[in-house]
Amino acid sequence: xxxxxxxxxxxxxxxxxxxPEELAKLRRAHDLLIAAGPPPELSPRLxxxxxxx
Amino acid sequence: MDGVLAIGTRLPLKPxxxxxxxxxxIEPTDEDLLARVADGDRExxxxxxxxxxxAVLGLAMRRLGDRGRAEDAAQEAFASVWRAARxxxxxxxxxxxxxxxxxxxxxxxxxRARVELPAEPVDTASDEPGPPEHAEQSWLAWRVHRALExxxxxEREVVELAYWRGLSQSxxxxxxxxxxxxxxxxxxxxxxRLADDLGDELG
Numbered sequence: 001x002x003x004x005x006x007x008x009x010x011x012x013x014x015x016x017x018x019x020p021e022e023l024a025k026l027r028r029a030h031d032l033l034i035a036a037g038p039p040p041e042l043s044p045r046l047x048x049x050x051x052x053x
Numbered sequence: 054m055d056g057v058l059a060i061g062t063r064l065p066l067k068p069x070x071x072x073x074x075x076x077x078x079i080e081p082t083d084e085d086l087l088a089r090v091a092d093g094d095r096e097x098x099x100x101x102x103x104x105x106x107x108a109v110l111g112l113a114m115r116r117l118g119d120r121g122r123a124e125d126a127a128q129e130a131f132a133s134v135w136r137a138a139r140x141x142x143x144x145x146x147x148x149x150x151x152x153x154x155x156x157x158x159x160x161x162x163x164x165r166a167r168v169e170l171p172a173e174p175v176d177t178a179s180d181e182p183g184p185p186e187h188a189e190q191s192w193l194a195w196r197v198h199r200a201l202e203x204x205x206x207x208e209r210e211v212v213e214l215a216y217w218r219g220l221s222q223s224x225x226x227x228x229x230x231x232x233x234x235x236x237x238x239x240x241x242x243x244x245x246r247l248a249d250d251l252g253d254e255l256g
Contacts, residue, residue, distance in 0.1 A: 005219025012222065013215060014241050026241065029248040035190075036197035038217035039107040040114055043124060049102035050128040052095070052135040 007034045080203075083148035091138035101152075102131055108198040109156045115191055116160050126163035130156040153195050200250040208243035211236055 010030050014023070081089075081097075083104065089097035109130050113123035133155050141151050201209055214220045214228065222240070226233040 005217065008215045008219070008221070013237075014244065015237065022245075025248045026244045029244040029251065032193065032197050032247070032251055033212070033216050036194040038213075039111045039194075039198040039201065040120075040123075042106055042110065046106060046110065046124055046127060049099055049106075050132050050135075052098070052132060 083152075084143050087138055087141050087148050087152075088143070090135065091141065098131075098135060101134070104202050105152060105156075105199060106131075107202070108195045109152075111194055111198055112153070112156055112191055113160045113163075115194070116157075117164055122163060123160075126160045127156075129163060130159035133159040149196065149199060153192065157191075196251060197247070200247050203250060204243050204246055208239045208246065211239045212243040212247075215240060 008030075010027060013030070014026050016023070018026070081100070083101065086097045086101045086104075090101060106127070110123060110127045113126040113130070114120065117123045117126060134152060137155055141148065145151075201212070204212065210229070211225055214225045215222070220228060222233060222236050225236045229236070
C-alpha cells in the first residue's frame with residue numbers, strides 16, 4: 001500500500017470567491033474525494049472487459 | 054494502494070496539440086447501456102466497463118487486499134454483470150447500486166474461495182472501522198470513483214493531479230502547460246460537477 005499524497009488545501013484550490021452555499025458545495029466534494037481516496041489504476045490485463053459468451 | 058503509483062500512466066505528460074473543441078455528445082445513461090448489455094451488446098458492455106472498472110477494482114482491492122486476487126475478482130464481477138444484466142429492472146432504481154451489489158457478491162465469492170484469512174478481519178478489537186463502516190466507506194468510494202469517470206477529461210485530469218498526485222495548482226499549470234487560471238477554473242468546475250453528481254451522498 002502506498003501512502004496517498006497530502007490532500008490539497010481547500011482554500012488554495014478554490015480560493016474564496018463565490019457564495020457561502022457555493023463554497024460549501026465545493027467543500028463537500030473536496031471532503032468526499034479525500035474520504036474516498038484514489039481509485040486504483042487499471043493494469044494492462046484489465047484494459048479490456050472480460051471475454052463473454 | 055499500489056495502483057496509485059501508476060496514475061501517471063493515465064495522465065498526459067504534456068498537453069496535446071490544440072484542437073477544435075468537441076461538441077459534447079449525449080452520453081447514454083448507465084441504464085441505457087445495461088439494457089443494451091442485456092441484449093448482448095458487447096460495445097455497450099465495454100462502455101459500462103470503462104465507467105466502472107476502476108470502482109470495481111477499488112472495491113475488490115479493499116475487500117481482498119491482494120492486487121492479483123482483486124483483478125481476478127474484478128473480471129469475475131464484470132462477467133457476472135454480463136450474465137445478470139437481464140435481471141436488472143429500471144423501475145427498481147439506478148444501475149450504480151445494482152452493479153455495486155453484483156460486484157460485491159462476485160468479490161465475496163472470490164474471498165470465500167481463499168484459503169488464507171480475509172484482508173479485512175472484522176472480529177478483532179481495534180480502532181479500525183467495523184462492517185457497517187466498511188460497507189459505508191466502500192459505497193462512498195464506489196460512488197466517488199464512479200462520479201470521477203463522468204467528469205470531462207480536462208476536469209478529471211486536474212482533479213486527479215491535485216488529489217491523487219499531490220500537485221499544487223501551479224505545478225499542475227506547469228505540468229500541463231496551461232494557465233494557472235485555467236487550472237483553477239477546471240478544478241472548481243470539476244468539484245461542482247462532483248458535488249452535483251454526489252448529491253445524495255452529501256447530505
